[in-house]
Amino acid sequence: MKHQAITPEPRSTVPEFSLRLSSTRRGARLARTLAVQQLTEWCGIPHDSDSARTIALVTAELASNAITHGHLPGRDFRLTLLLLPQAVRIEVTDTRPDRLPPQPPPGPVPTDAGSGRGLLLIDAYASRWGCAVRDAYTKTVWAEVTLSQSYGDGSGHR
Structure with missing residues (x-):
């Protein structure tokens, strides 16, 4: 399985974008667009x-999970994007470190289930993903998506 609970590499040398967004459906849509x-x-x-x-x-799945399962009233979530050499790392930090994401369920999710597909999608589309709890107030769920080779080396230069 691709899910890993490891601490990410140091970020000092990679381009980074980070922004706090409201823990609402509008904030999740904005995260996807940004x-x-x-x-x-x-x-x-x-x-x-x-x-x-x-x-x-x-991004939509991670943000949706943050506002659905990781939200505390009055607290925002943070979207962070990191441009790695061959991938983009998407991190969503929420305010519920006590609610770790479960492993994706084995087998198909019933068609009438109201939820449970998000982690399956992340597992299918991300090259790897995981969760990190760095303090008593937040957790970060992250996923890395490999970029197509046709867009260069991931450095932003084509």
């Missing part, structure tokens, strides 16, 4: 490309 826009600025990837759609989907 992630695709940042990817376009860094790499020149078109909004309608497979890579952009994958980044949008993974």
Whole structure:
């Protein structure tokens, strides 16, 4: 399984975008839009490309989980994007370190289930993902999405 509970590498040498957003559906939609826009600025990837759609989907799922399962009233969530050499790392930090994401359920989710597909999507589209609790107040769920080789080396230069 691709899920890993490891601490990420130091970030000092990679381009980073980070922003606090409201823990609402509007905040989750904005996270998705901003992630695709940042990817376009860094790499020149078109909004309608497979890579952009994958980044949008993974960001939407992580943000949705943060506002649904990781929300405390009056507390925002943080979206952080990191441009790695061959991937984009999407991190969503929420305010419920006590609620760790479960492992994706084995087998298919029943079609009438109201939830439970988000982690399956992340597991399918991310090259790896995991969760880190760094303090008593927050947790970060992250996923790395490999970029298509046709967009260069991930450095933002084509």
